Amino acid sequence: MTTFSYWEQQGLQGVDWVVVGAGLVGLQSARCLKSAFPDARVVVLDDHAMSNAASLRNAGFACFGSAGELLDEINRTSESEALSLYEKRFLGIQRLMQRYGPDRLGFESTGGMEVFSKAESGNAHRIIEALPYLNQLLLSVQPSGAFHVCDTLPTGMDVYEKGIMAPAEGGIQTHWLYRAVREDAIAQGVEIYEGMRVVEWDESSTGVAVILENGWSISAQHLLICTNGFTKQLLPEVSVAPARGQVFVTAPLEDLPFRGIFHADQGYIYFRSLENRLLIGGARNLDFAGEETFDMSVTAQFEDHLQNYVNTVVLPGRSVDFEYRWSGIMGMDNNRNPIIGWHSNRVCLAVRMGGMGVALSSWVAEEVVRVVRGDVGI
Ligand SMILES: Cc1cc2nc3c(=O)[nH]c(=O)nc-3n(C[C@H](O)[C@H](O)[C@H](O)COP(=O)(O)OP(=O)(O)OC[C@H]3O[C@@H](n4cnc5c(N)ncnc54)[C@H](O)[C@@H]3O)c2cc1C
Structure with missing residues (x-):
């Protein structure tokens, strides 16, 4: 039977916030909570040291959604919802750039190109014709124009001759971004512990007892769940x-x-x-x-x-x-917006980042603080 020392048990009592998940969302949310509430003790737990988080397994695209995706999103939802999601991603990347600088993230300002197979030329035309409309819609976010038509010939690819360029997009080095975010969280006073798999919690009027797989219980005032694609393992009822x-x-x-x-x-x-x-x-x-x-x-x-x-x-x-x-x-989920809000009195969620969660993550972390402060209705 596993035993726990006095020191281990005392060391993790009296925590203000336990954050589950040391991906980009958990680490940045912890950082933002700590900087909004400097006296709070903020502890991040993750079951893995590495090799689990999408945050270290992604493609490193600093992107906000191609013109084709944006049109689909407008058709599926509405202009205002599609614009709002695009804006969150755009602002999220801007925030990462401001905070860490492009060099620290290995950002290459190449632009992002949407290409079409030759058989899709009709679809390409449909999207190209919609570019003035999309650029107008995104004017407040990107005054210099979010998209323009480009020539794909110089790429040497076997694709339709016209593509769509999104000049503000680019590539990052995923591991550099992760390291910058992790170092920043630690520098702000966030504690990070790995090998800690949360299996359940017990919420009362005075706090939350967070139960780990090994039987250990950590007492906290609040719990923030940042488990993204793994959320159903903890909360099967949540739509992720x-x-x-x-x-x-x-x-x-x-x-x-x-x-x-x-x-x-x-x-x-x-x-x-x-x-x-x-x-x-x-x-x-x-x-x-x-x-x-x-x-x-x-x-x-x-x-x-x-x-x-x-x-x-x-x-x-x-x-x-x-x-x-x-x-x-x-x-x-069909709904591409992240879920950020209180799940119960003491348990908050920041999950469902979709396919562009790198871009969303810093915006989400700041939204978590707005929710916790009560600035945002749920
Ligand atoms: C293949 C791939 C390519 C992608 N490419 C891009 C891209 O180019 N650009 C982009 O913007 N986005 C991309 N994404 C999406 C982006 O990587 C994610 O949306 C983002 O990293 C999510 O961050 P997160 O912190 O919410 O979740 P994660 O990074 O997945 O972190 C969740 C953490 O929670 C931990 N956890 C889960 N359950 C428990 C538990 N019970 N107890 C303790 N810990 C737990 C996990 O171990 C994990 O570390 C890609 C994703 C994938 C998978």
């Missing part, structure tokens, strides 16, 4: 489905003919230059049901599909090998 994303990185390539980040197949496929390699991921539309899983494997079906896409569309006529393969779990 796990959605696996599979990612592959090639061996070093000679003369990669482009730099930048790219969106294709209505945003389902994404690829980018990564120094002298190519990163490619996505294609969840091959099997939505199969990818609704917590299992972090990669599958032959996705690897073959994406390898074929590279060899025929991205680098036509070449045959590349993948050297890195991994997957990560996103938190999804």
